Amino acid sequence: MKRIGVLTSGGDAPGMNAAIRAVVRKGIYNNLEMYGIKYGFQGLMQGHIEKMDIGSVGDIIQRGGTILFSARSDDFKTEEGQQKAIEQLKKYGIDGLVIIGGDGSFRGAQALTAKGFPCIGIPGTIDNDINGTDFTIGFDTALNTIIEAIDKIRDTATSHERTYIIEVMGRDAGDLALWAGLAGGAESILIPEKKEDFDNIVNRLKRGHERGKKHSIILLAEGVGSGFDYGDRIQEETKLETRVTVLGYIQRGGSPTATDRVLASRLGAKAIELLMEGKAGIMVGIEHNQLVSYPISEILQKESTVNEEMYRLSKELSI
């Protein structure tokens, strides 16, 4: 290995910059030449490739987003697209690639590895929905953004004695809603992995109101359905004034927390170590605060599951 490329792909996540920094600096520390690929796989196919030095990643550890930009590319999913990508990598003499992103990005990593080009994946997505790692880069920051919002909404909810539905991201994954619901003391947490009987939600709200509760908060992952539809139905059934807040892309931005910066730095450095050892088609992760690595093929086979103990606890604490 002499030249290594790095790219970010899919939905951006706070901490991606810290990961890019770690990849580039760890590479340079080991006398490798480092290249940044802009606009994810789309940019790779089009040859948006630039040499990076120590200074290219200065002053970015605290910045959200990704200095390499990101994209979701349909062209790259084709055989032709992948061939174009390999041609570009050859043209620049790049021998290995670090790909920071979610499961879609890992499919790309696997495709290139299968074509003989070594790739290492780093889990970067606010959704925390990747197997083989306890946490993904960006999750902690997004979670803290949501908690800040919940605390603010709680103030106004109490003043007006209202029920609030807070819709958070998570198309197929409920971790953001579950963790935020637990940390924010929500009455109900609705996530794609678990079916919740609508009557249960209504009854819990009614019970709370009868007990003298001044407000209620419901955390809803976007994959479950529209917050506005839920809001209408809940107001109709409970006759309690109900409002809806969709947090949206605010959850994807912002300066990464210390936890995300440290995680990104550790995973970024580990990715370089693995490439130097000649590994390919591997994702780095963290389990019980120890760095781990698994074949991407294995990671993509299993479905990401929700923490049952936490889900049960959320029910027990919101009686």
Ligand code: F6P
């Ligand atoms: O993958 C992260 C995520 O934030 C999901 O939770 C969300 O559904 C999706 O990205 C939206 O991404 P975009 O609108 O950028 O395609």
